[in-house]
Amino acid sequence: MNITVAEQVHRTVTISIKERLDVVTAPQLKAEVERLLDAGVVDFVIDLADTPFMDSAGMAVLVTLLRRCRMKNGNVKLVWPHAEPVQRTLTLTRFDHVFEILGR
Amino acid sequence: MATIVSKTIVLPTELDRLVELEQIVEAMLAHVPEFPEREIVQYNVVLALHELCVNIIKHAYAGQKEQFSVVFDLMCDPTRIQIDTYDSGRKRFDAAGWQTPNLDDPPIHGLGVFLMRQLMDEVVYEGMPTGNHWRLVKLLPEPAPEAPSTDSV
Numbered sequence: 001m002n003i004t005v006a007e008q009v010h011r012t013v014t015i016s017i018k019e020r021l022d023v024v025t026a027p028q029l030k031a032e033v034e035r036l037l038d039a040g041v042v043d044f045v046i047d048l049a050d051t052p053f054m055d056s057a058g059m060a061v062l063v064t065l066l067r068r069c070r071m072k073n074g075n076v077k078l079v080w081p082h083a084e085p086v087q088r089t090l091t092l093t094r095f096d097h098v099f100e101i102l103g104r
Numbered sequence: 105m106a107t108i109v110s111k112t113i114v115l116p117t118e119l120d121r122l123v124e125l126e127q128i129v130e131a132m133l134a135h136v137p138e139f140p141e142r143e144i145v146q147y148n149v150v151l152a153l154h155e156l157c158v159n160i161i162k163h164a165y166a167g168q169k170e171q172f173s174v175v176f177d178l179m180c181d182p183t184r185i186q187i188d189t190y191d192s193g194r195k196r197f198d199a200a201g202w203q204t205p206n207l208d209d210p211p212i213h214g215l216g217v218f219l220m221r222q223l224m225d226e227v228v229y230e231g232m233p234t235g236n237h238w239r240l241v242k243l244l245p246e247p248a249p250e251a252p253s254t255d256s257v
């Protein structure tokens with residue numbers, strides 16, 4: 001019997017943000033994704049389902065992460081927020097076109 | 105263009121104090137009878153003002169320990185909330201040089217002013233000898249019509 005087994009382990013890290021993602025908290029997220037990028041992670045899911053507020057500083061962290069992951073053939077997916085105002089912010093800025101959206 | 109209610113606060117240039125803006129905007133809008141999409145309108149005003157204040161703290165004052173004033177006016181005819189900020193920061197905003205970002209390739213910087221302009225009906229900047237003056241205006245939707253009474257007379 002000639003069997004070839006090939007196993008590929010694909011690592012995706014999910015980060016759930018359940019508090020405000022803003023100019024105060026964005027540096028914490030940035031530090032966490034930097035740590036994961038340094039560890040070789042290039043595929044992320046950012047779960048915004050329960051994020052109540054997001055400003056441009058939070059969005060800047062997401063854009064930076066997306067650019068860095070795509071440079072390494074990775075990707076960043078966003079879980080669509082429940083909060084309608086946050087949804088509208090993502091729509092206004094076309095993040096819903098730039099990022100792959102889950103759970104919309 | 106009468107003012108219904110007015111409030112002035114002085115904010116320190118501390119980013120973690122900006123969360124307080126939400127309660128102030130909510131209290132101002134509580135003076136207006138029920139109107140459509142109140143939650144979204146309130147959120148949008150808070151977010152636009154938040155972005156403005158972040159710009160004042162990070163750019164106009166470049167992180168220096170200072171303070172600036174925020175004047176809230178709830179006005180009628182048409183019903184609207186008008187917010188004026190006055191800071192004495194040294195750096196001026198380059199209003200003429202500002203361009204709408206390319207949203208197909210979102211920038212890392214510059215989304216704050218874009219959001220302000222999208223979320224508010226009027227965004228006015230005025231550079232003054234003493235600092236910067238910004239005005240944000242949001243027209244409030246007309247109150248939802250009352251359902252006709254089914255009580256017989």
